[in-house]
Amino acid sequence: MHHALIMLAAGIGIPILAALNARLGANIGGPAAAALVLFTVALVATAAVTLITSPQALTRIVSQPPHLFAAGILTAFYVLTITWIAPVFGVGNAVFFVLLGQLISAAIIDHWGLFGARPAELSPIRLFGICVMAAGVALTQLARRGS
Template identity: 75%
Template structure:
C-alpha cells in the first residue's frame, strides 16, 4: 500500500470518530451547531499552522480562483452539521453508512465525467460491479440481523 493510500485510510478511519466525538460534544453542550463551530475553529487553527509550515504564498492566489471552488467549504459545513445533529438519534454507524454510500455514488460520477477538473476514469462494468459490491457490503454491516 502506498503512503497515499495509508493517509486516506487514516482519513477514512477518522470520519466516524469525528462524527461520534462531535455528536457527543453537541449533545453534551446542548447545541450541535455550537459543536460544529468549535470543530471548525480547531480545524481552522490546524489548517493555519499547516499553511504556515508548507508555504503561505498559496493564499495570495485565492483571488483569481473561480467562485464555485469555494463550495467545498459549504459541503464540509453541511456534512459536519448534519452528522452532529443526526448521529446521536440515528446512530453513528447508520449515519456514516449513508455518508459512505453517497461518497461511492458521487466518486463514481466524478471519475466517470472528470467533474471539477478531476482525472477522468471510465466507469467500466467491472468498476460498477465493485461499487455495487462495496455498497452491498456496507448495507450488510448495518442492516444484517444482529445476534
C-alpha cells in the same frame, strides 16, 4: 501505497469525528455550536500547516473561481448534519449513508472527470465493484441491527 494509507487513516477518522462531535453537541446542548468548535479547531490547525508548508498559496485565493469555495459549504453541511443526526440515527447508520453517497458521487466525478479529476470510465467491472462495496457496507449495518 502511502497515499492509500493516508486516505485509510482519513476514512478511519470520519466516524471518530462523527462520534466525537455528536457527543460534544449533546453535551453542550447545541449541535451547531459543536460544529463551530470543530471548525475553529480545524481553522487553527489548517492555518498552522499552511503557514509552515505553503504560505504563498494564501495570496492566490482571491483569484480563484467562486464555485470552488462550495467545498466549504459542503464541509459545513456534512459536519452539521452528522452532528445532528448521529446521536439519534446512530454513527454507523449515518456513516453508512455518507459512504453510499461518496461511492455514488465519486463514480460520477471520476467517470466524467468533473472538477478537474482524472477521468476513469465507469466500466461494468468498476460498477460491479462499487455495488459490491455498497452491499458490503449495507451488510455491516444489517448485521449490526440483528445483534
